Amino acid sequence: MQQTSNSKPIQSSQQKTPLAREIEINKQVLNSAVGIGISFDTVMREMTFGGKSFALLYLNGFVKDIIMVQVLKELSRLKPEETTIDLVQKLLETYVVHIQVSTKETVEDCIDQVLSGQLVLLVDGETKALVIDARTYPARNPEEPDTERVVRGSRDGFTETLLTNVNLTRRRIRDPRLRMEIVTVGKRSKTDICVAYIEDVADPGLVTSVKSHLNQIKVDGLPMGEKAVEEFINRKSWNPFPLARYTERPDVASTHLLEGHVLVFVDTSPSVMITPTTYFHHVQHAEEFRQTPVIGGYLRWIRFLGIIASLVLLPLWMMYVMQPDLLPESLSFIGPREAGKIDVFWQFIFAEIGIDLMRMAAVHTPSPLATAMGLIAAVLISEIAMKVGLFIPEVILYLAVAAIGNFATPSYELSLANKLARLSLLLLTYLFKAPGLVVGLTLWIIILAYTRSLNTPYLWPFIPFNFPALVQVLFRTPLPFMKRRPSLVHPQDSTRRPQPEG
DSSP, rough: OOOOOOOOSSOOOOOOBBSSSSSSHHHHHHHHHHHHHTTTEEEEEEEETTTTTEEEEEEETTBBHHHHHHHHHTTTTOOOGSSSEEEEEEEEIIOOOSEEEEEEHHHHHHHHHTTTOOEEETTTTOOOOEOOOBBBOOOOOOOOOGGGGGGGOOOOOSOOOOHHHHHHHHTTTTOTTTEEEEEETTTHHHHHHHHEEETTTSSSHHHHHHHHHHTTOOOOOOTTTHHHHHHHHHHOOTOOOOSSSEEHHHHHHHHHHHHOOOEEEEEEEEEEEEEEEEEEGGOGGEEEEEEOOOHHHHHHHHHHHHHHHHHHHHHHHHHHOGGGGGGGGGGGGGGGGGGGOOOOOHHHHHHHHHHHHHHHOOOHHHHHHHHHHHIIIIIIIIHHHHHTTOOHHHHHHHHHHHHHHHHHHOOHHHHHHHHHHHHHHHHHHHHHHHHHHHHHHHHHHHHHOEETTTTTTTTTTTTTTTTHHHHHSSSSOGGGGGOOOOOOOOOOOBBBOOOOOO
């Protein structure tokens, strides 16, 4: 993908080797660099047009044959008298009939363009090379993401191709001030990363901060895409809570762009990173905005209850089991009615490990067998485990509720972080009973309060307190009443709805 003319460079240039005027020297250097004759997919096509020697360098499989054939047809019309003065410029203006054509003057730039899938045309006697963007990447069609399904709404989703993802976003925001700046990261992988923002909305300081973090990435490659980029940007690898929100939906990404967020697209990844984000960004789902405000608010609160249950239900119930005197008489039915053969704490630990094993097995099991595997795990194993006394029924019940709460969490990363927090609360409750649960919840809130995503408070708008923003978090506000952008990202233009004239 080429950098657009209105985008600003993100990386500073390094010392590079200029192309030689003799084509043989350039051919030897480039042949050695990209492995011509060693790698089967690197090709150099040597030709003569108008008495001049040409060399076409490309990767087999990345180039559209129709475009290449058309370019060669036009070059075959070249006459000797036209090859004397400034031939590359004449080819650029007249003979290379393609939309995306540029010139490069260094060996390193030519190598980078070839390895990204473009055609590089060398001309004898010229110190510039023509770069023709005739790429076609292996790609799947946009389809609805499995992790962000909605009952009603668009069914297109991001793919592993950067240009496709950018086009899906521009289709929804036709603002000339939408900027898509590209940078290449990785000494060996040369991964394309796009920084997207709306120029007169996003905070310039936030944009500069994201670019600065990308410039500081020094690594050989980014094969894991956006997750590796997030670790370099936030540099808080030991914090289990996600500091960036991922989405595979273009409508969700476009909504955050309009709010003033900065998005990071990583080539070969179908997930787009939204920065900065808070804890409450991870508990919202597109389905809430595809329904009426009342229904959307109801769905949001049901999701909140599920997330709270996934975090505190198990340690709270275990506290009452260990200290039954704290349990009100009206709730005595919650059990347990009979003691198990092993301690309740270890029952929860074994059951948690079992659920994670089943989840991983479901991921790695072919779809036709996944249902059968789930039935075996849910019916046979759990039933027999209760009969032999390994688990009591209440443990299975409450753990199932907590697991459903995990699955109801829109952010997969947040659900896993909440699971670790739940295990920590279980351990503290087991060791110190009620004081342990209280101290554990307090520490959990303190850790979240001190967590920051790109210098943004993670618990905003709860800490620091912002009542209007908190109301929009707790309730699904109708769009006509959302007149201002969130102050979290310090937008330059905070007004979402223009004032009526007159």
